[in-house]
Amino acid sequence: xxxxxxxxxxxxxxxxxxxxxxxxxxxxxxxxxxxxxxxxxxxxxxxxxxxxxxxxxxxxxxxxxxxxxxxxxxxxxxxxxxxxxxxxxxxxxxxxxxxxxxxxxxxxxxxxxxxxxxxxxxxxxxxxxxxxxxxxxxxxxxxxxxxxxxxxxxxxxxxxxxxxxxxxxxxxxxxxxxxxxxxxxxxxxxxxxxxxxxxxxxxxxxxxxxxxxxxxxxxxxxxxxxxxxxxxxxxxxxxxxxxxxxxxxxxxxxxxxxxxxxxxxxxxxxxxxxxxxxxxxxxxxxxxxxxxxxxxxxxxxxxxxxxxxxxxxxxxxxxxxxxxxxxxxxxxxxxxxxxxxxxxxxxxxxxxxxxxxxx
Numbered sequence: 001x002x003x004x005x006x007x008x009x010x011x012x013x014x015x016x017x018x019x020x021x022x023x024x025x026x027x028x029x030x031x032x033x034x035x036x037x038x039x040x041x042x043x044x045x046x047x048x049x050x051x052x053x054x055x056x057x058x059x060x061x062x063x064x065x066x067x068x069x070x071x072x073x074x075x076x077x078x079x080x081x082x083x084x085x086x087x088x089x090x091x092x093x094x095x096x097x098x099x100x101x102x103x104x105x106x107x108x109x110x111x112x113x114x115x116x117x118x119x120x121x122x123x124x125x126x127x128x129x130x131x132x133x134x135x136x137x138x139x140x141x142x143x144x145x146x147x148x149x150x151x152x153x154x155x156x157x158x159x160x161x162x163x164x165x166x167x168x169x170x171x172x173x174x175x176x177x178x179x180x181x182x183x184x185x186x187x188x189x190x191x192x193x194x195x196x197x198x199x200x201x202x203x204x205x206x207x208x209x210x211x212x213x214x215x216x217x218x219x220x221x222x223x224x225x226x227x228x229x230x231x232x233x234x235x236x237x238x239x240x241x242x243x244x245x246x247x248x249x250x251x252x253x254x255x256x257x258x259x260x261x262x263x264x265x266x267x268x269x270x271x272x273x274x275x276x277x278x279x280x281x282x283x284x285x286x287x288x289x290x291x292x293x294x295x296x297x298x299x300x301x302x303x304x305x306x307x308x309x310x311x312x313x314x315x316x317x318x319x320x321x322x323x324x325x326x327x328x329x330x331x332x333x334x335x336x337x338x339x340x341x342x343x344x345x346x347x348x349x350x351x352x353x354x355x356x357x358x359x
Contacts, residue, residue: 017080090119106134154187205246212241238276242358253331261289283357291348303329
């Protein structure tokens, strides 16, 4: 924003200091006049006939008072300039950091030393903001790069299939159509997941009362055939658990959790437990599944977009694109909730979602 040039804050503070001293000196001279000089007789003999008269006192005092006022004015300007510079030095550092951030350098930090005061609290808050902003920008850059790679993969596969078919006209076209359809279905699923992730991240949805227990039952009913196909026992428990939010997004959140628990489970005889519970002003959803043990360092990365643990990658028809838990985290954040992932000692994962509850 373009602004008209004006006096700097340092100059304004300097003039304020000097003006304050000038006013203080003027008031002191006024006190001397009101309470002292005006009671001295203006006669040739002065006070009690032995002291100088008012005329002589004023004539002697006025030059000294003028010199003192000039000294106060100069001292106020010089001292005010120095004091204002020292006071505004931290603000100059903060301004420099803000300009560097505006030019794209988010790695710079102020790290102002000294005891806590208003300027240091401002610099600490600014450093925290820069750290969060740098983290978000880096995350968005990784997301864009990964999304580009994931979207390019099915296109490259389709191009390869078409090139092979062109070079081999005798190839069975039904096999080509089936493989192209599978690749196209995967690309559509990835695109829909990206759109849903962006929509949930913006948080621009209508909030309504939602019973998470009913949402869990609907998600379990939808995924029951998949669980039966994989020999996984799916169990849903809990009472009415109300929260405010988007029923569609919350259903996708629970569906992703349950599907993730079913797919990443034991080869046979696995279990998935879904429990909803209202704890005071918090509505809680827990999804717990059996499975292979997960390394502790892998768990915090599972909610990052396009991140798949090596033990969690699948190559069958239910292979994911690495957005399931990322969508869950985005939906939870949009609903002002928390998401906790804990690796079970016996194997598998325990996911707990806590959302603001309703009476």
